[in-house]
Amino acid sequence: MNTAPLPPGSLGLPIVGETISFLRDRHFAAKRHRRYGPIFKTHLLNRPTVVMMGPEANRFILSTHMEHFSWREGWPATFKVLLGRSLFLMEGEEHRRNRKLLMPAFHGPALAHYFTTMDNLCREAIERWVEQGQIHFWGEVKQMTFAIASTLLLGSELGAETAALSQDYEALPTCLRRGGGVLC
Incomplete structure (x- = not known):
């Protein structure tokens, strides 16, 4: 002790x-x-x-x-269930090995592509907001952030599937506050 x-x-x-x-x-x-x-x-x-x-x-x-x-022990139990065996929860040699495999995705040409994609998605969102005239800023920014993450991390084009994922993403904080139950 x-x-x-x-x-x-x-x-x-x-x-x-x-x-x-x-x-x-x-x-x-x-x-x-x-x-x-x-x-x-x-x-x-x-x-x-x-x-x-x-x-x-x-x-x-x-x-x-x-x-x-311990990176793993620093996360709440609900995150451990949610993230499973992700890099965030790995430690030691397993973490180093997997991090080394993922690092090229976060350097050089890959980053340039990400910035271009983010810039395009932000411009599209802002153009849409200008056309709408009045927006719910916080909700729109969350949707834009999800669109960027969805496009860059999942490779999904914006559409019905992304909209469904966005609704799940919106519900996630409430689920986590309630303990992450299946029917949260």
Whole structure:
């Protein structure tokens, strides 16, 4: 059992911890950083959590000491069910091997293609918005984001199938908040 002391911070209320403050206050992390420093404890989404902020923390976690951190255990249980055996949840040699296979998709010519595709889809959406005159901005931006992700990640053309996937995507946050049940 590791008996190292926890960093300063607050675990908040029993069960909910500081989740309500985290969800309501967009300056949650910055306020705690000012109060406790770049490393602090809190309790979010039913999990005790240590937050490490800043470039030194990023290097420590992502480069020099990554073997001490579990990517898989950092995700909520609903994400583990949703993401399955995805790269986000792999660790160690399995993660390195699969990441190496995927890296070409995120460099050089592939990125140039992505930017062109994103630019075209954004321009189409903006033209459509201008024609409509008045739009529900948040909903339209979410649809545009989904169209970009769908086109780039799934290779799907915009159409009925994409519209159905978009509805599922829209329902996802509600499902996750409800525990990710089959009928959520």
